[in-house]
Amino acid sequence: MFARIKKSGRNEYLQLVENRRDNKKISQRVVATIGRMDELQANGSIETIIRSLSRFAGKNLLNISTGESSNVRATAEKTGSVQNFKGNKGNFSLEEESRQGEELKHSIGENAHIYKTIWESSLAGIYISQNGIFQAVSPLAASFTGFSLKELIGKNSDSMIFPEDMDNVKRNAEDMLSGKHFSPYEFRIVTKQGDICWVMETVTSTLFKGKPAVLGNLTNITKRKLVENKLQESENFYRAIFETTGTATIIVEDDMTVSLLNSEFERMTGYRREEWEGKKKWPDYIPAYELPRMKETHRLRRLDPSFGPRNFEHDLIDSEGRIRHIFLTVDMIPGTKKSVNSSLDITIWKEAEQELQNKSRNLEELNTTLRVLLKQREQDREELEEKVLSNVKEFVLPYVEKIKKSRMDAKALVYADILELNLKDIISPFSRKLSSKYMNLTPKEVQIANFIREGKTSKEIADIMNVSKSAVDIHRYRLRNKVGLNNQKANLKSYFTHYL
Secondary structure, eight states, rough: OOEEEEEEEEEEEEEEEEEETTTTEEEEEEEEEEEEEHHHHHHTTOOOOOOHHHHHTTTEEEEEEOOOSOOEEEEEEOOOOOOOOTTBBSSSOHHHHHHHHHHHHHHHHHHHHHHHHHHOSSSSSEEETTTTTTEEEEEEHHHTTOOHHHHHHSBBBTTOOGGGGGHHHHHHHHHHHHHSSSOEEEEEEETTTOOOOEEEEEEEEEETTEEEEEEEEEEHHHHHHHHHHHHHHHHHHHHHHHSSSSSSEEEEOOSBBBEEEEEEHHHHHHOOOHHHHTTGGGGGGGGGGGHHHHHHHHHHHHHOOSSSSSSSEEEEOOOOOOOOOOOEEEEEOOSSSSSSEEEEEHHHHHHHHHHHHHHHHHHHHHHHHHHHHHHHHHHHHHHHHHHHHHHHHHHHHHHHHHHHHSOHHHHHHHHHHHHEEEEEEHHHHHHHHHHHHHHOOOHHHHHHHHHHHTTOOHHHHHHHHOOOOOHHHHHHHHHHHHTTTTTOOHHHHHHHHHHO
């Protein structure tokens, strides 16, 4: 049997190892891992162990045993006479041997007190298991299980392990006992009350009543696990929201680095999260003409969240170099310099808006063209009316007048008057304008107003209409009242010519 130092990770551990012969092959077995070298050296334990082993190697063994209570006692069991060591001055004297024996007893007494204090007051629960059966359990370790000390002694040490964790516990314990690794491992136990308790354990080889045993250290980590589970649930909850929000969302650091992005952002932009998260900054996908404005709002928002606008539009360059129009919502994460940026792609809307604007301009141009055409059409109509009117006056009405002045019977004269009157009604826009403006005029008054505008005298109008001159004068008087000229000296012909 010999001592060796085994390095695991950053630490070195002192181990006791024995050589075994198996079918003419020599193998090594770790008897016990005494502890970490830095800790043993710091408290002086390593010197005490070496001194004791060098003086009493194979002669005295330290046994750990328990009584009915939880008290632990350590005793020295003498297995032979004390070995004499020869020095320059010969054998040690009996007095020296006796002194060394007293030192050993004192050392064992001190160690027993230390072990008892550790057993009862350690922050970790301690147990000793032999052949899978609890031989000793500290009060703290028992408190984790809900069982009493008496119920635990003699109980199978695997019986409380949560079934799904059994294989991992056995594998981790074997690896630790064989010196393959030294990291604590976690698992669940089922308490007497049926509750789940999370523990963290380390195990090492030891001797109990002179026979190989396992020394285990347990720490109750249930509260920590509950907190971790709550944090994990919260993280899963917010990550689910982050991923399924329906908008392209990123988390931006104070230095503008994109620390997190969701799958919708990948879909919208074509960028891959492994290319961006923690590696690139949001200005990398912003056109140069947008950068001054957006960098300033980024700076102001971190001075005070209310300084920067919460919603605004900007342009974005996607992975294929296309410009996308974005509606952005930004808010700061309380207590941090990070912001949440949610983007909605409004490119289709912007293109539709631009198309509508183009159509609106085209319609406006078309309307302008139509107004010009309509104006031209109105001018054409007026020109046609004027031409018709001029032709009738110049080439028709004079001949009608001549016919009326020729010798004809009274009936033919009436027909001529009717023909003249109807021609004038057809060609005179003045008649229509007058009737529309003065709706209270009778048809005969409109007819007489038309004659007045043509310059006919009352006698001429009376002859044409085959009525008396006094009847025409009465109509003239009524016309002046209806157009508001009854108390004025204005000429009725001039009024109808210039104002209607």
